[in-house]
Amino acid sequence: MDLSLQTTHARLEISRIQYNLKEPSKNKCGCCWFDKPEVTHIGKVYGKLYIHRQKVADKEAAHVAIPIGEKLKAIIDRSRDRTVSAFVVHRLPTKCPSVLSKDVVHLTQVAPDYISRTFSKIRDEVGCCEHLEASQRPTFHEIRALAAHLFDSKGVDPQSRMAHTDAKSTRIYTQNHVEWVEVPFAEIEV
Numbered sequence: 291m292d293l294s295l296q297t298t299h300a301r302l303e304i305s306r307i308q309y310n311l312k313e314p315s316k317n318k319c320g321c322c323w324f325d326k327p328e329v330t331h332i333g334k335v336y337g338k339l340y341i342h343r344q345k346v347a348d349k350e351a352a353h354v355a356i357p358i359g360e361k362l363k364a365i366i367d368r369s370r371d372r373t374v375s376a377f378v379v380h381r382l383p384t385k386c387p388s389v390l391s392k393d394v395v396h397l398t399q400v401a402p403d404y405i406s407r408t409f410s411k412i413r414d415e416v417g418c419c420e421h422l423e424a425s426q427r428p429t430f431h432e433i434r435a436l437a438a439h440l441f442d443s444k445g446v447d448p449q450s451r452m453a454h455t456d457a458k459s460t461r462i463y464t465q466n467h468v469e470w471v472e473v474p475f476a477e478i479e480v
Contacts, residue, residue: 291409293307294433295437295478296365297362298448298451299434301402301403303341303343305379305399306320308321309321310322310323320340323336340354353453366378375399380398380399391403410427438452441478
């Protein structure tokens with residue numbers, strides 16, 4: 291949830307984020323770390339988190355480079371455990387599947403559907419929004435909307451960060467081609 295809140299991205303992109311990429315590339319989401327943190331007027335930047343949003347994969351806005359500041363780095367660091375995995379969001383399955391989900395490439399990678407189902411299950415177990423009918427309760431995807439609202443309320447335009455393609459709202463074109471949309475360094479207080 292924290293990863294989705296800081297990045298503004300949905301379950302599919304969150305499930306695909308790798309700890310280390312040698313370099314940004316199409317169809318991969320992950321971190322490229324600097325040798326030394328860069329000090330900015332807002333704080334330290336440790337690297338960039340590259341998101342390739344599949345929903346708009348063929349659009350120029352689909353490639354987003356998010357600076358990794360203290361909060362995003364802390365979330366990534368907190369995810370590290372004894373499970374050997376290339377993926378920030380990971381788990382050991384309770385049983386070894388004979389076939390992997392179409393959305394995963396490794397046994398420890400968490401499928402996007404699992405993220406949604408688990409969020410809803412835990413939401414209901416703790417009684418959050420139990421006064422609402424099941425169909426009206428918040429879903430994991432609504433974290434994305436919350437993140438957009440929180441960034442917007444801080445004066446940070448969430449449009450490019452979210453990899454939206456509305457050309458009227460974003461300036462993403464440089465000589466009619468952009469490989470990665472650089473978004474401003476910003477974090478949300480939680």
